[in-house]
Amino acid sequence: MSQRRVWSVGLAALSLAAVSMSARAQEKPAQPPAPVPGWNEIVESLRTLPERMLAKLPEPMRSDPQVQQEVGRLALEALASQSLSAIGADGDFPQFLPSIGQVLNVGQPNADTLYRSAAITPGGTYRIRGLRRTLNHAVIAQGIRGGGQLRPQIFLSDLKADTDGRFELLLSPTRPAGYDGDWWQLDPGAHMLLLRMVSSKWGQEQSPTLAIERVDRPMGRPRPTATVLEQRLRALPKAIDTLALMFVDHHEQLRSEGFINKFTDFNVGAGSLQGQFYYEAAYELAEDEALIVESPVPMKCQYRSLILTNEIYETTDWFNNHSSLNIDQAAPDADGKLRIVVAHRDPGVKNWLDTAGCSATNWMRFARQSG
Structure with a gap:
């Protein structure tokens, strides 16, 4: 009887030791202090x-x-x-x-x-x-x-x-x-x-x-x-x-609100410049389609432009694509209306904006305008 009790105690001790070792093995090692405080974050x-x-x-x-x-x-x-x-x-x-x-x-x-x-x-x-x-x-x-x-x-x-x-x-x-x-x-x-x-x-x-x-x-x-x-x-x-x-989801917000091929004004709040107004729209075009943007032109306006973006609101590369037009690059037609054509391929008309393969956002701004 005595021998059996000793044997049982011995097994229990071994079992506890194994549990303790297993628990220590599962513990994550302490992280060493960062060599440069703030870098790891x-x-x-x-x-x-x-x-x-x-x-x-x-x-x-x-x-x-x-x-x-x-x-x-x-x-x-x-x-x-x-x-x-x-x-x-x-x-x-x-x-x-x-x-x-x-x-x-x-x-x-x-x-x-x-x-x-x-x-x-x-x-x-x-x-x-x-x-x-x-x-x-x-x-x-x-x-x-x-x-x-x-x-x-x-x-x-x-x-x-x-x-x-x-x-x-x-x-x-x-x-x-x-x-x-x-x-x-x-x-x-x-x-x-x-x-x-x-x-x-x-x-x-x-x-x-x-x-x-x-x-x-x-x-x-x-x-x-x-x-x-x-x-x-x-x-x-x-x-x-x-x-x-x-702004990574800004284009998608425009789409969800129904502003596809349709402009809405954009209030940038405290970040805006006095006398500057912004309008934007998500555009969606097939390969053989074009979007014609038509706008009245203020009687007096120091600057205006229209640019394109991709789906995550990066501006389309204007260094290597014809993807932006400003007040000195796009004149109004004889009736005083400004017309700009957005298309995937050059349609052979004036004021074309190249999408560079994107279907995303138009962004128009007018600065220091009146009338």
């Missing part, structure tokens, strides 16, 4: 980003290899745009950095527009100097964190300039005593300056040159601290997500 967010973007699209698009790869490209574009900002944006030592465009093709950039942005520190005083040059127009808007109102904006053409086109603009929350030059009041919440440089006569106009500096603190840029650099890294996942996810 970026990598993990990027790992799931394409899946989260595709989840906003209907099943036929999610399973389309073409759309899948274009979503991957859009994710890279958002990563590149926001990484450039994380590396170079500094409100104390600002510079106008590329934000979106033909390569960083996020949020349907306008084919005629160069987009730049400069970080600023709320409460700071800045000076912008440069040459106005000859573009259709160039405008700077203030980016206000948490602001629901329209962004304050200023056109370079409204600034005083010498005979060579040189200008100087001071920006601050309050006008300095005795200062009588061009001055622009900064909103207390302004953290960014957004520059749009818009052309209409390609090959004939010259873009402005601008330099910005903060003037209310000593010169000299010290080495950024580890804390500052880590903050920039940790802000990247949210910034990339915001840009990548913002």
Whole structure:
């Protein structure tokens, strides 16, 4: 009897040991600390980003290899745009950095527009100097964190300039005593300056040159601290997500609301420019069909354009396709109506827009118009 009890206890001990070893084997090993704090969070967010973007699209698009790869490209574009900002944006030592465009093709950039942005520190005083040059127009808007109102904006053409086109603009929350030059009041919440440089006569106009500096603190840029650099890294996942996810399903929303080959106005809210109006439509065409866009033209309008996008709201490549037309490229007909023809192949008529194989979105804008 005694021997049997010992044997039973021995088996129980072995069984408990086996369970304990099995439980330890199933436990995940502790993750080593990140060699660069903040880096692992970026990598993990990027790992799931394409899946989260595709989840906003209907099943036929999610399973389309073409759309899948274009979503991957859009994710890279958002990563590149926001990484450039994380590396170079500094409100104390600002510079106008590329934000979106033909390569960083996020949020349907306008084919005629160069987009730049400069970080600023709320409460700071800045000076912008440069040459106005000859573009259709160039405008700077203030980016206000948490602001629901329209962004304050200023056109370079409204600034005083010498005979060579040189200008100087001071920006601050309050006008300095005795200062009588061009001055622009900064909103207390302004953290960014957004520059749009818009052309209409390609090959004939010259873009402005601008330099910005903060003037209310000593010169000299010290080495950024580890804390500052880590903050920039940790802000990247949210910034990339915001840009990548913002418009990826916008075309599909137009379709679901019934705006197929039919325009609706688009209110971009606080992000819009004063005096600029936007209209958009999803288009759907067979290979042998054409869509004729007809619009009245305002009596007075400094700029207008029509561009095309693909299904995830990237602007159709206008460098290599005839996929955009502006006020100096498409004139109204004799009856005063503007007519533009959207087709997969050149129909042999004026004002043709090439779809480049897409069936997606038309985007029309009018700027500084009246009548």
